[in-house]
Amino acid sequence: MSLPRVMFPDPTVRPLRRLLAACGVALALAGCASDHVGVGTLRGKAPAGAPRVAGVDTPGSRDHRNLVSMFGGEYRYGQAERMLNDVMARLTAASERPDQSYRVTILNSPAVNAFALPNGNLYVTRGLLALANDTSEIAAVMAHEVAHVSANHAVARAELQRRAELVSRVVAEVLEDPAAGQAAQATGQFNLASFSRAQELEADQIGVRTLAKAGFDPFGAARFLGSLGRQAAMRSALLGEKPSQQSMNFLSTHPSTPERVAQALAAARAIGGPGLGESDRGRYLAAIDGITYGDDPAEGMVRGTRFLHPHLGFTFTAPPGFVLENSAVAVVGLAPGGAQALRFDSVKLPDDTTLEAYLSSGWIEGVKVSPPESLEPEGLDGLTTVARGDDWTFRLAAIRSGAAVYRFILAARTLTPEVDRQFRRSIASFRTLTAQEIASIRPLRVALASAKPGDTPETMGGRMAIPDHPVERFMALNGLERNAAIRPGQTYKIVVE
Incomplete structure (x- = not known):
């Protein structure tokens, strides 16, 4: 069994939330590109395909093993790995710390997520690979995570969290004032969330500049963030919920998607107009053709x-x-x-x-x-x-x-x-x-389909091997706005068995 966290609408029902919310993971991650579309699937043990690291057992290697096992193991897909390694080499050379080495791992999780450890281990889920639509979009996600590492965000965040916990503990225990301790803890949580939001926006800005310097289309960041927002909106619609008002949630660790899209667009426009840099949609789609989609x-x-x-x-x-x-x-x-x-x-x-x-x-x-x-x-x-x-x-x-x-x-x-x-x-x-x-049970996978004259989102959705809301899922998978026209001869992603 495998799941992103589900939050229930009434936060006062604590017993229910304890039962039905999936576990969180307390690791010092440098970033997270998911913007609440999904958090990683948590695993209690390493699956058969998880890598085994021989030699000295360092904190970094333990973190890597734990993360890989908690997110379903390492997903091996040669053509996608080669593409990601090529992108990573270009981004590293263009980054603020070209001497930093990076290792990219694809995680066997349908969640849309990416993050990095301070030591340069960078992770993307196969769910995120399925959502991206060209090389500049996946490069934007990776450049964002590289920015977290180069800016030492995880170290700074851990230090702020340590200080906040120390202050609340001193007030509560040393001064024997539990109420004041809780107030200090709430203040610390607010400061920490604000700090994290600022980190995300800073990583977006650094990432767009790195993207352009590496020769990729700097508008790829805004396009991917837009797809992220549509994915979240689709999920809310399936659940019958109103679109989340993340911009009003001061304890949200990520800025709202519209805010991030607007700032990413502004950063790209400051560099140049549309058409600047490489997007290479064809190469990207070929690299993820056949990748597993959804649950393992x-x-x-x-x-x-x-x-x-x-x-x-x-x-x-x-x-x-x-x-x-x-x-x-x-x-x-x-x-x-x-x-x-x-x-x-x-x-x-x-x-x-x-x-x-x-x-x-x-x-x-x-x-x-x-x-x-x-x-x-x-x-x-x-x-x-x-x-x-x-x-x-x-x-x-x-x-x-x-x-x-x-x-x-x-x-x-x-x-x-x-x-x-x-x-x-x-x-x-x-x-x-x-x-x-x-x-007879077969996994779902991403396949490429060429649109024919007269094709619509409904006819393309009809090719999807997904029983519920196939049209909406087709639109989200291909980064298409509502009422978007289908171009004859264009290659689109569909899901097949």
Whole structure:
């Protein structure tokens, strides 16, 4: 199972958020290009493909191994790696620290993300590679991360965080004033967020200048940031949410996408007009042709409202309208508007623990659990119950299959009979996959398609092997504005099996 973090609309529902939010990672990253489209998928152990580093175990090598394992392992794709290495060599020579060495790693994650460590290890996810549309766009992302390293942003941020924590601890413990300590901590968080926002904008500015100096189109940065914004807007629309007002969130560690686009455009215009520098769309698309798109089947796959795990051999279907996201720790889903939510994961129970005892043990704080009742999805041993809290009601289920116990946590602000029936149908849909079904499952991949005369976003979206909102996903994948015309003969990215 594999997922970017899902934040619920009501921040006061702390037990629910603790259950359904994916874990964060406390590493001193120099930057993050995702702008909240997704944070990296977190892995608890290194997959089979993760690299093993021999020799002296330095902090830098440990950070690298941890990051690679937490983001699904290293994704090897020769043609993309060669392209990234060529881009990196040009950017390094044009950067403020041409003596700094860099190592680029592609991460096996569908999240749209990029970051760098202070030692020059730079990471891009295959999800980000799929979203970019030409060489100057991916160069812009990498130039942004190079700017974080050359400006020592991670070191400066870590020092500010250390000082803020020290001040709040002294006020709370030495002066014996917890309230003042909390106030000092809040002030420190505000300063830290503002500092990080300033770092992002500075890295954007440095990155655009480096991009142009290396011979790439400096407008590639604004184009990619625009695609990032459209990706985020599409996701909000799928969830039935209003567009986020990040510019009003003073604790946001990234400036809002419109702000970044505007500043990146201004920086590019200060260098020259459109058409300056290389974009090389054809070379870039050829380099990512065939790259895996979306979930890795080894970690389970989302197909619309259905989740399939060919390796573990099971599937289930979420209630209608749910948008599912997959992570190493759980499958999480939201209904449009956020009034209903789902979490599915697995646990291993001690041999002497019954399902009834486990179901009544209190998965969620501050709720009243009803007596469990039996259920038998496809003949498996299972129990379900209802747990009621002040703001949310939960339909819980535990299903034993082999050595594992699979958990459903379905939450609703108002558990009407119809909503509960949908929850129960989702739980009852859990079943084992047949050998034939497992053999038929194929990963999705990016493919190139040439537009024909008369093609529209709808006809191009019809070629996508994605059951939900294929047109919107086609537009986001190709960086197209709403109502954009399709050019006959132009090459576009689609998703196929």
